[in-house]
Amino acid sequence: MGIQSVAVACGALTLCLALTTATNPGFVVRITQAGLDYAQEQAIASLEKKLAQLKLPDISGDSRVLRVGKVHYELSRLRLRDFHLPYSRITPISNKGLQVSISNAFAELDGDWRVKFLFVRDHGSFDLRVENIYIKVLLRLGSDTTGKPTISTPDCSAHISKVRVLFSGKLGWLYNLFHSVIERRLRKILEDKVCDKVAMSVYNELQTYIRTLPVTASIDDKIGIDYSLVAPPRATPKSLDADLKGEFYSLAHRSPVPFSPLPLAFPSDHERMVYFGASSYFFNTAGIAYHEAGALVFEITEAMIPKDVEFKLNTSVFSAFIPQLEEKYPNMPMKFRASTPTAPFLTVGEGGISFQPIVDVQAYAILPNSRLAPLFLLSLTGNVSAVINVRSGRIVGSLDVGRIRLSLKDSAVGTFQVRMMQSLINILTSSTLLPRLNARLDEGFPLPLLDRIQLSNILVRFHQNFLLLGADVRFQPRG
Missing domain, CATH: 3.15.20.10 (Bactericidal permeability-increasing protein; domain 2)
Structure with missing residues (x-):
């Protein structure tokens, strides 16, 4: 290696060291696991209320039923009665941020159904219980150009392992013949809506709150x-x-x-x-x-x-x-x-x-x-x-x-x-x-x-x- 190459290498090393040298703080704040657990309790209580306000879209479609033929169904006025998050945990993940894990959550809904096949039309109501909801959220912490903290959700996943629908009315038995189709659709809608609501809560509430830290x-x-x-x-x-x-x-x-x-x-x-x-x-x-x-x-x-x-x-x-x-x-x-x-x-x-x-x-x-x-x-x-x-x-x-x-x-x-x-x-x-x-x-x-x-x-x-x-x-x- 020539003298010029050595000089270039040394210059590059010096630049890298200058760029990677962090400024020592004059003041440090440390939130321990106990503090994170307390913050998580407050956040989960707020998230429960937000999830209970989820607005779910009407669902409609066609399904073939044995010995009946094609059935057109509609589910409307889906209402969440409550949403419970009984078990949650927040964990610091080095070089990533904070991971919030929620397990065994459940929710209860009700709504109206309407069905049409051949020349038959009927309607009624239904109750739905969603069980074994698992939610995992990664919170990434950063700072803006003014030195204020920022927070984002680069990753969120929700999985629902059990959905039970009970239909009432004269033709409720008919819905129960193809409930698996409806349950799959409801599961997918809820999983997407839960992560959407989590991301919205982080952006609108948690982000706003942490920015009350006085710069x-x-x-x-x-x-x-x-x-x-x-x-x-x-x-x-x-x-x-x-x-x-x-x-x-x-x-x-x-x-x-x-x-x-x-x-x-x-x-x-x-x-x-x-x-x-x-x-x-x-x-x-x-x-x-x-x-x-x-x-x-x-x-x-x-x-x-x-x-x-x-x-x-x-x-x-x-x-x-x-x-x-x-x-x-x-x-x-x-x-x-x-x-x-x-x-x-x-x-x-x-x-x-x-x-x-x-x-x-x-x-x-x-x-x-x-x-x-x-x-x-x-x-x-x-x-x-x-x-x-x-x-x-x-x-x-x-x-x-x-x-x-x-x-x-x-x-x-x-x-x-x-x-x-x-x-x-x-x-x-x-x-x-x-x-x-x-x-x-x-x-x-x-x-x-x-x-x-x-x-x-x-x-x-x-x-x-x-x-x-x-x-x-x-x-x-x-x-």
């Missing part, structure tokens, strides 16, 4: 979450997994995230119906989005300090540590503006979520004309841990701050020992800044849930690089 969700007027699928949902022998982008972004301006999500070593837990894996990428894009949107800027004034905290935010209090304040700005109210110079970067590990944010705190004196006079700029850092939970379909949390370390970055009032005001900064942080952050975190972020799904029996576990949330689900019907 994007607005948290407030500044931040949104992208939950679009990065690949079609994939079936495994024990679950159905969906890989989502899992990325926060600024509504005003969405810029590329400067890092990529790491692979998630998702555990094989199957105790709950559904699991959510929120990666460190997911949480860190929240920090970037809020920072870029200017949402991590907080102002602290004396009015914000709780009344039970004996603390006045003015130059007289701080002049105990900075004597120059009393000379330049005697007994003036103060304001602090806290901001993050860079987006906070957190770590998710088996011990929980932790990070060491850097916060700049600029102090101002509020002059009599309401203008602000810069005083000093402090840099604050410390160990912060997060407590995470799920409430009403939202990830909620709260922060706990350890000992805060101070350093002086700039001063318009001369140098001073910042360690002397450690206790005052601790009070300001714990009484004003931290409660505001926790109030926001208590509002939470929405999980990617289908419409009318409620979570219960919540499980929260931390793993390397991601948070695992488990839950059982309940579907809440309308009304």
Whole structure:
């Protein structure tokens, strides 16, 4: 092989690898067999009602009967009284989708008959029982260009092994002489109609319902979450997994995230119906989005300090540590503006979520004309841990701050020992800044849930690089 051929082969290999490399998700949803079984129960109950509404066509034809001759028959006003699907099973099929198997189903119908042979005409009614109905449906899951899930039925088969017709009326005996012909026709009609109804239900109802999965969700007027699928949902022998982008972004301006999500070593837990894996990428894009949107800027004034905290935010209090304040700005109210110079970067590990944010705190004196006079700029850092939970379909949390370390970055009032005001900064942080952050975190972020799904029996576990949330689900019907 020549050098040129080797280069071409290497180029082709590189292209193939680039095309087959999947984007790691920032958020994973896993539906276990228990969750699939519950979804199947809800779907089968709906399908039963749909199949009971099947409209069957009139049937007519001619049949030869021994010692009678040619008989013309008509069956009309076929009415399904009920359709029962007592046994069903949903199974994930790797690389294909979900297979729904229904066995021992049965249905009951009635209708009117009319017969004509020679010069004889008569009519009556009949009852029909269809037994041992077997239905097998393959559901193929995919995603569209917007990242919303799609579902289709590439394969459906229905087989009816037993049809029993009982005719009443003066000439009912005549129908019973050629019932096998009628039963074959009814069997074929029903088998076709059942698969038609299944395909229609999947397209009109199931497809519509799964598209209630929110591709994007607005948290407030500044931040949104992208939950679009990065690949079609994939079936495994024990679950159905969906890989989502899992990325926060600024509504005003969405810029590329400067890092990529790491692979998630998702555990094989199957105790709950559904699991959510929120990666460190997911949480860190929240920090970037809020920072870029200017949402991590907080102002602290004396009015914000709780009344039970004996603390006045003015130059007289701080002049105990900075004597120059009393000379330049005697007994003036103060304001602090806290901001993050860079987006906070957190770590998710088996011990929980932790990070060491850097916060700049600029102090101002509020002059009599309401203008602000810069005083000093402090840099604050410390160990912060997060407590995470799920409430009403939202990830909620709260922060706990350890000992805060101070350093002086700039001063318009001369140098001073910042360690002397450690206790005052601790009070300001714990009484004003931290409660505001926790109030926001208590509002939470929405999980990617289908419409009318409620979570219960919540499980929260931390793993390397991601948070695992488990839950059982309940579907809440309308009304």
